[in-house]
Amino acid sequence: MQMETFHWKKNQGLAEDYIHQTAQAADLFPYHFGNQEDWQSRVKWLDEGQSARSVDRGRLVEVLQAYNKKIGNAPAAFDQIAALASKEALAIVGGQQAGLFGGSLLVLYKAISIIQLAREWSGKLNRPVVPVFWIAGEDHDFDEVNHMYTLSNTQQIDKIKVDHPTGQRTSVSKLPLGAVAWKEALSELDQSLMDTEFKASLMAKLEKATEGDATLSDAFARWMAVLFGEYGLVLIDSDEPSLRAIESGMFEQLVLQNEAFAASLLKNQDEVMQAGYSPQAEVTKDGANLFVYAGGHRLLLHREGEYFTDKKKEYQFTKEQLHDLAVTSPAQLSNNVMSRPLMQEFLFPVLATVLGAGEIAYWALTKHAFAQFGMKMPIVAPRLEFTLIEGTVKKQMNKYDFTFEDVLYRFEQKKQDWLDSQDTLRLNERFDQVKSEFRDSYTPLVESLAAINPGVRKLGDTNLVKILEQIEFLQHKASDAYKTQFDATLRQLERIRLTILPLAKPQERVYNGCAYMNRYGNDWMKDLLENSIPVDGLHRVYYL
Template identity: 25%
Template structure:
């Protein structure tokens, strides 16, 4: 495989906040703990060891072993579960929604990053143990975000009316989805393996959590990946003191709001990913996940008749902590409370909201993890690579807006010079003499000269655009080939990794892509990878 890198900022697909973070701009230093480098993990290990106790380890491992009941474990995952009890074991964590059949390609990239980073850390710090963890976002209730994936330009969708936490949803109806998907796959060996994975996961398991755990374990279990489900009463026992501070003292609301003000004061281009609420927990039951709100001392569950006094809600929390589900602001705290975690690996949007949380963590004396942007890839097959070469495109060219790409290449291949820069420069020189003359008369003549210069420059712009348009028509075949290629590489004018499902790459390659991708993904590379497959 041939690979090349491009800076994240140069792709045009990453926010200023994330690009500034990756470049370690000093103004952002107060919003994170340590920047992810192998050397910096030494201090992170020492800090987390001091802030994570053995009792929490025992609760964590006991809960995980119960969650894994009935799941066939690889030797490495079984070993990692045992290692988690020891004080020299630490986790590297990523998380994601329970998208149908893993959803977009970057789901794989996150987990590959997580596994590879643990291996790099083991080489640097051999006396410690590093365990890759995938956190299943089983409590999310946005069914419309996870009920589909794309395959060969078409949406494979699970059409159901569902409410409540998605992880608890029964897999009814997915047998029909399997039939539709199977027809599109064909009968190659790779297609049949994809069918096996889908059928076993979603037809033979009763809930979406169970299906997702089986599938991810099947794909990554041999690498020692540990899968955790936060929808667990034992784990939420550890969270009770923090839930109380959120609901009754509004702690995250105060500190995150203050951090957001500080962050946005640095740049108008820093867009806030999420805003805290006064209460950052949902009330969770089967078929129900609704916000808890307070009004005049009464705590209510939105869009229901459920009401609690403070004393009643405190009792409910002590007896049924599993009924309290964190939102996007509170979930990171939950993760860091229950795991001996050193680093969280996420996408640009995720890291943007993590950067809002540092002050909140500091106040609660919970170690803030290192934040690592997951790898981003553009996969280019042999046929596409030949087209790139034939059209004379560079790697940066591929990431241009489509109109900019077409204009740039038409100018390059045209036998007519479409660039009127020289004419504009010559025009400016002519007007310099007129300005000197105008200074000797009055201000009205000077203004007239300025207006005439603007008019003539605008006229040149119009002529340049008309000439470019004419050349586009003349070189229509070139434009079509450029457009088709870029649409293949950036479907829906978006990053490929956000549109394609791993099954499409699996079928295209005729083999599982995870092994090959793992050879080339480098979690600490800090650049966008373009990989020829």
């Protein structure tokens, strides 16, 4: 396994500072993933001071068993679920929305991070530490998860997407796509992928994952079980009705203490701002931080006087009515980004949660909310990050002397430098000389025209600009003609760029994993899963 470590600075400043333990960020979290003593402290808190407000472990195990049986998870996952029944068992938890055919590569890396940490700390603590992947099926942003990208053989970024089946603003887990939509998406993927020895098996597994009247959440869960079930990854959809039933007690508290909950978030928001950061999520004084299902839609609630109401004020509930829903019909309620961490803590004995940079930033708003409900924020661990570089791309980078950092920060300059180094005719230099000499000889003449007539002087200025424009036009045409000699090189350089920084974003945030599985099978995934990789917040370049 050939891999290099690289510090790719996060765009999210709070997450970057937290990972590297700067004082202003550290104060926003009770633990740090890099401190071994903090892990021991968290274990002690879970063993001795865990909140009484936690779900019945036996009921949770039953829910997990039923759901993982439904999605066809592997025996190793059921072993982990059984282990969770023990009071000694802890959990590493992370999650993501249910993306098409697994979503972008970062989703796979998050699962790998969860499995790596669970295995590491199970060994260190000599007790069960269960890897749990929380599918955010309750989210309703369909456009965020209904597509995937692959890089085609013709160096085009192909987008494959499915259309919204109803148009209703409701949870992804409540939207069956239908056989026709799945068939079309699979056909598009099939056409996008090159023919390899792995393709038939890959497509067959994806077809099985989309069988029946599958929602994106159903297909995502089945596919994740195929990829990670043998490593014991336990899956659960946040919108699963049986899970909602055991969340009732926490929903009750979120309703009854709603004003205090909002106040605790605002307190954290002030602290985040005082530390010099912009809050990642919007927190308001009247925000309920809960959704309700009504009229076929998932509606965010806020408090208005004595009522909880949606944005359009089409539905309203008293606190008593909302509390009654929490007790009798918890499936009608749903968490937002602020209440979901609390629900996760209510359900699982969370040793650590695996988060991306943006998630780390909005979890910084929840420290006081955890305390409000007698809980404590778990250890926040940054997910593993990778860029996959194929052998041919690596050879091309070596050939043209491009480093990974060059591609990230100075690709166009390096490309131009290479082209300039091939320019034996010194075209740019000679054109610049012609323009300079012409300007030097022509400008004094134009200036002298003022003595004849100001209008003639103005005409001379205009003429000077036009002649220089024509020289530059010829320069560009000559440059383009010269570059055609290097079409093959330019295509290779573009392949490097599209591999590492597609759509001007990190590879892991754009490309789906299926293209890499199609070309290389699953050995690269096994490398990342079975070799110990420290969860340290650094980026890794993996050479396929």
